[in-house]
Amino acid sequence: MREVAIVGAGMTRFGEIWQSSLRDLFVEAATEAMRNASADHLDAMYVGNMSGGQFVGQEHLGPLMADHLGMAGIPAARVESACASGGVALRLAFMEVASGMSDLVLAAGVEKMNDGADVTAVLASAADQEAEAYHGITFPGLYAMIARAHMEAYGTTEEDMAAVSVKNHRHGALNPKAQFRREVTLEEVMNSSLVAAPLRLLHCSPVSDGAAAVLLCPLERAKEFTDRPVKIIGSGLATGSMALADRNEPAFLDSVSLSAGRAYKMAGIKPSDIDVVEVHDCFSIAEICCLEALCLVERGKGGEAARSGLTALGGKVPVNTSGGLKSKGHPVGATGVAQAIEIFEQLRGESGDRQVADASIGLAQNMGGSGASSAVHIFQRV
Amino acid sequence: MPSPRYWREIPSRYRLEASRCCGCGKVAYPARKVCPACGADDWKQIQLSRHGRVVTSTVIHVPPDDFLMEAPYAVAVVETSEGARLMVQVVDCEPAEVVPGTEVNLEFRLIRREGHGGILCYGYKGVPAG
Amino acid sequence: MSGIVGYGAFVPRNRIKSEEIARQWGKDPETIRRGLLLEEKSVPGIDEDTITISVAAAQAALERAGIDPKRIGAVYIGSESHPYAVKPSGTILVDVLGIGPEVHVADFEFACKAGTEAMFVAFGLVESGRVEYALGIGADTSQGAPNDALEFSASAGGAAFIFGRKNVLAEVVETYSYTSDTPDFWRREGEFYPRHGGRFTGEPAYFKHVLSASRAILDKTGLKPKDFRFAVFHMPNGKFPLSAGKTLGFSKEQLETGWVVPTMGNTYSGSSPTGLAAILDVADPDDLILITSFGSGAGSDSFVLKATEELPRRRPRAPTVRSMLEGRRRYLTYGEYSKYREKIIVNQ
Numbered sequence: 001m002r003e004v005a006i007v008g009a010g011m012t013r014f015g016e017i018w019q020s021s022l023r024d025l026f027v028e029a030a031t032e033a034m035r036n037a038s039a040d041h042l043d044a045m046y047v048g049n050m051s052g053g054q055f056v057g058q059e060h061l062g063p064l065m066a067d068h069l070g071m072a073g074i075p076a077a078r079v080e081s082a083c084a085s086g087g088v089a090l091r092l093a094f095m096e097v098a099s100g101m102s103d104l105v106l107a108a109g110v111e112k113m114n115d116g117a118d119v120t121a122v123l124a125s126a127a128d129q130e131a132e133a134y135h136g137i138t139f140p141g142l143y144a145m146i147a148r149a150h151m152e153a154y155g156t157t158e159e160d161m162a163a164v165s166v167k168n169h170r171h172g173a174l175n176p177k178a179q180f181r182r183e184v185t186l187e188e189v190m191n192s193s194l195v196a197a198p199l200r201l202l203h204c205s206p207v208s209d210g211a212a213a214v215l216l217c218p219l220e221r222a223k224e225f226t227d228r229p230v231k232i233i234g235s236g237l238a239t240g241s242m243a244l245a246d247r248n249e250p251a252f253l254d255s256v257s258l259s260a261g262r263a264y265k266m267a268g269i270k271p272s273d274i275d276v277v278e279v280h281d282c283f284s285i286a287e288i289c290c291l292e293a294l295c296l297v298e299r300g301k302g303g304e305a306a307r308s309g310l311t312a313l314g315g316k317v318p319v320n321t322s323g324g325l326k327s328k329g330h331p332v333g334a335t336g337v338a339q340a341i342e343i344f345e346q347l348r349g350e351s352g353d354r355q356v357a358d359a360s361i362g363l364a365q366n367m368g369g370s371g372a373s374s375a376v377h378i379f380q381r382v
Numbered sequence: 383m384p385s386p387r388y389w390r391e392i393p394s395r396y397r398l399e400a401s402r403c404c405g406c407g408k409v410a411y412p413a414r415k416v417c418p419a420c421g422a423d424d425w426k427q428i429q430l431s432r433h434g435r436v437v438t439s440t441v442i443h444v445p446p447d448d449f450l451m452e453a454p455y456a457v458a459v460v461e462t463s464e465g466a467r468l469m470v471q472v473v474d475c476e477p478a479e480v481v482p483g484t485e486v487n488l489e490f491r492l493i494r495r496e497g498h499g500g501i502l503c504y505g506y507k508g509v510p511a512g
Numbered sequence: 513m514s515g516i517v518g519y520g521a522f523v524p525r526n527r528i529k530s531e532e533i534a535r536q537w538g539k540d541p542e543t544i545r546r547g548l549l550l551e552e553k554s555v556p557g558i559d560e561d562t563i564t565i566s567v568a569a570a571q572a573a574l575e576r577a578g579i580d581p582k583r584i585g586a587v588y589i590g591s592e593s594h595p596y597a598v599k600p601s602g603t604i605l606v607d608v609l610g611i612g613p614e615v616h617v618a619d620f621e622f623a624c625k626a627g628t629e630a631m632f633v634a635f636g637l638v639e640s641g642r643v644e645y646a647l648g649i650g651a652d653t654s655q656g657a658p659n660d661a662l663e664f665s666a667s668a669g670g671a672a673f674i675f676g677r678k679n680v681l682a683e684v685v686e687t688y689s690y691t692s693d694t695p696d697f698w699r700r701e702g703e704f705y706p707r708h709g710g711r712f713t714g715e716p717a718y719f720k721h722v723l724s725a726s727r728a729i730l731d732k733t734g735l736k737p738k739d740f741r742f743a744v745f746h747m748p749n750g751k752f753p754l755s756a757g758k759t760l761g762f763s764k765e766q767l768e769t770g771w772v773v774p775t776m777g778n779t780y781s782g783s784s785p786t787g788l789a790a791i792l793d794v795a796d797p798d799d800l801i802l803i804t805s806f807g808s809g810a811g812s813d814s815f816v817l818k819a820t821e822e823l824p825r826r827r828p829r830a831p832t833v834r835s836m837l838e839g840r841r842r843y844l845t846y847g848e849y850s851k852y853r854e855k856i857i858v859n860q
Contacts, residue, residue, distance in 0.1 A: 118446060120447075121447060131468070134493060135457060135469055135471055136448070136452065136455065136457065136471060136493070136494070137442070137469060140440075140444065141440045141442050142440075144441075145439060149482070193443070194441070195443055196442050197441035197443070241418065244438075244469065245437075245459045250438050250459065
């Protein structure tokens, strides 16, 4: 296997981007990534996208996006793993370069959610249709059930979860690409309207439009494109039970644990080696559960992490310095790639006000559904 | 929901039919071909009792459009005495009363309607016992 | 002798009080409570319909019968609120209960009489030996137009009866039916609410048919009102069944057990069947019971039943009607009631 590096990145701002279509968003992010690396061609491309078909009635995104990028002819395919689509697209691009099959591969993600679809129903199609969505469950509802199970098992409180939102908004306020560039107080979170009890509006990531793209190549060629490449040293993908009811411990995310274990093993590092982390905080409770499954905190101790400052900028393990899905926004198919971009920029020292000093190893964890799929990537400064 | 798809699920939705793995005893609801616990593919069909206990729960305040008229409503993962876990709405009570440990009976109810003129889709919902 | 081998009832848990409806339309609640003897009525949840009520009642009936559902050879559901205009309610019920596929199924409709009709046909098939067991159900989520007198009574509920020849809980001693064309109440295809002939539904419709059928079955059996411990007549409101009973010579004591209408309302096809279930909830062996239904349009079915030694033994296997009427309830505002009954126009 060849060593693989990220040499360029591009992303749109995340938010309600009414004037841009699905393809506009993609092209903006992809061209920026290529320009960033001064690349003039691609050998292949993977497009992470959860549900172009349901959100805007557009499937077959591989050729569509290659065409609009002026690259018709290249191998390109759309990759779907619900909200982990971006992370899985990155993994496939990584494997393609590592295997020696291709040299210059774009891993992108895109989602256009604000175009009039019943977003709650579309997202629910990433749950088990027959056993879950049929009964009127929603994604906030699934994570609310995970939250309640975590509260039952470990005494986690609504304040613990609210602290995650407060922290991520504080980080996101520093991110020019974030959907919500403002801080929120604990009181605002605790008093926001209920979406799915015990989760409130400010425990939930927003409905977002956006795209993100990274350019991968063999490490040995990285200097042709940038003087500050970032290596991908670990990649783990795992699946878990689709339906929440099929999990013995609803509060523990098996797929996250498995995918992390695989990535740590490939990278040959320990959780304590990580300097900066992006996790899939689609809901505040998800960050708590992911930290535990990633072994960044002990099982059951995720609730304290944000409240104690452990995971804030300046803390021992800064988590979601981008603002996370909560503040930066969550255009579902784009999220996994956007997480990689945050780590890429942190390891290159390009994160400005939210820079983690001397970050050398970073991790990005991207999750699909209520945790039925998880992709973890570990990156290292070169 | 297209009616063929609804029709295929009738055994589990109408009769709570589940299956018990002959290899390890795991109860799968709805029935499966391969045991997720031990990999065996030999099953005995069983019928779940219409009684269970809430494992975890939520109250949906922002529903999909199809459930707009019902919000807020409680949804819970319920474990039956056979060890099967199923996700159901819990109704005929204050939704906030549905918490882990709540005992429920399962009652046959209308779950959703396919638009104004489409088929009616039934199944079980929990109702707090007692 | 053939008779009922299992019975069960179901009443939804939502209620609305007469005074809440009266307040909405500027009516005097005391007039309703005193004039029609209606205190409150049951209201179906947004997820309850004739099918779900029938299933719940039939599950209770099966518990009491203790038989293999596969042995039921005929299933009839009588209702004027079958959820589908085309597609039977009964097919869903048989698949839920594990009856069939070797079963004869039909949905009946005859205004409020469809329930006893289903029972009548089920009983006839058992008595003839054509099927071993047969299930007859009367259930409704009754419709009454807003600001119509019916709105105070039209409610939801039903009862199910399994007929058989062995281990009978209540023998069917005799049956009688009385039918004529009397257009006192109707709903045309495509109309949302039924219409009625006001006071015309009283004398020439309800009383003529209920009294004629009841007198005829008394004649046929040679029984007198005093021979009965219980009687129940269709309950379109609180007053009519008491008047009919009094005219026939029944006392308040004989009538009040099955007189569930003041707190349940009129469950149309489920009305007198639910009253009968409430009677079976308390009857002792050898008690004689008279039930006479009424369905507009118009007709009445009468049954004379006799409780057996089996009844007290099987009774505890399922909840009683009174336990459902007096158990956990949720009182609705008129606004919630309007939402539940889909009386508010919303975007699809």
